[in-house]
Amino acid sequence: MISRVHQLKKILNNVEKNVLQIFGFPPRELAMAYTLEKRLPQPKKFTIKDIVGDGILLAVPKFRRTVEKRLKRKFGSPDYVWKMLIPKTNIIVCNSCGHYHERGYICGHCYKKVEAETKEIQDKIQEKLGNLKPIENDVIVLYNGENLPEQPKEFWQGKRIIEMKKDRPQWFSKNLLQKSTQQPSESKDVKPTDLA
């Protein structure tokens, strides 16, 4: 029964094909398939401006730093630069001024005074002896109110005396109980009090 129906259907298909061929239509097999589809919108071209807009773009790390590197950044390396605070055990008290300084180094407080005085003497020597003449004399420095030490005459041969026009600094004296450079004042001015 089914085969008969199938046969009939086949015959009808043939008839239709022949009739259409007679009228000049192409056979149905060659017809184009057409599917109804909504057209998708074309994707826009990607630009970095879409993301950034008015702002600015910063570089950001791409990879995570390793633990070792993070620790070294934080604490430094004991062999090179150690960033932790460690107590110094080589600090001593200066014998003459009482300030602290490192063992093996000159006391900073004393050195400041010596440096200033040295600079002054050097300038004075340069001013007196250093004008492109051959230097043939040793130098002796005398402060205000000082006399030449008693020496035989031969000692003074080939020596130049540089006079510093001020009193010898107290710390630069041989006797620490010598008079202070400050003279006792005789003025009877009284400083005003309760001004403010």
Add this chain to the structure above:
Amino acid sequence: MNQADVTKLVSKLRIKVPDQHRRLRSPKGPEGRLDKLRKTVTGLIKFERIELNHHRADEARQYAERLISEAILHGDCHKPTMEIADYWLLEKELLHKLFKVLVPRFENSNTAFTKMYKAPKASSGRNIDKAILELRGNPYPLLTNKHSNNRYLLQNVLLDAAKYEYRQAKYAEMADKIGKNEEISQPKSDDVAKSKPINEV
């Protein structure tokens, strides 16, 4: 054995000389290094006390020592020595100073001619070590405290006073003891004295 005594031909430095020289980097290379050192040696002879980086000071010190010892050894009539001095001293008036001032000053010394100290460090920051380089016998104030043996140093004055007080206290104690001993011994003698008269009576 007609050999010359080598120690008298070559000046032996009185400071410790490291086995390798420092490079003192400079764009000119070794020549630039020597230029730097010449400047430093000239400055040292001129000012007698300078402060500079430790490495350069230590390096220049050796050359300055050598220069002075050569000058002492040969004097100013020796041509090679004069040439060396002429090379190392950039300011020519210092040639006179070397032979007329420094040679007499150091002739009879048996220590080094220069002294080097470590300059105080800045308390913070990573700083290069500085040094103070000076010629001995300069007219400037001393860099180190040499008063520790001075009778008038404050610490010594205080210590002396403390010692004196302690001694006085000890003397007083001893005097007390002697007095007490006498008091103890005296009553016995008194008894004897008293007893005697009684006997006599």
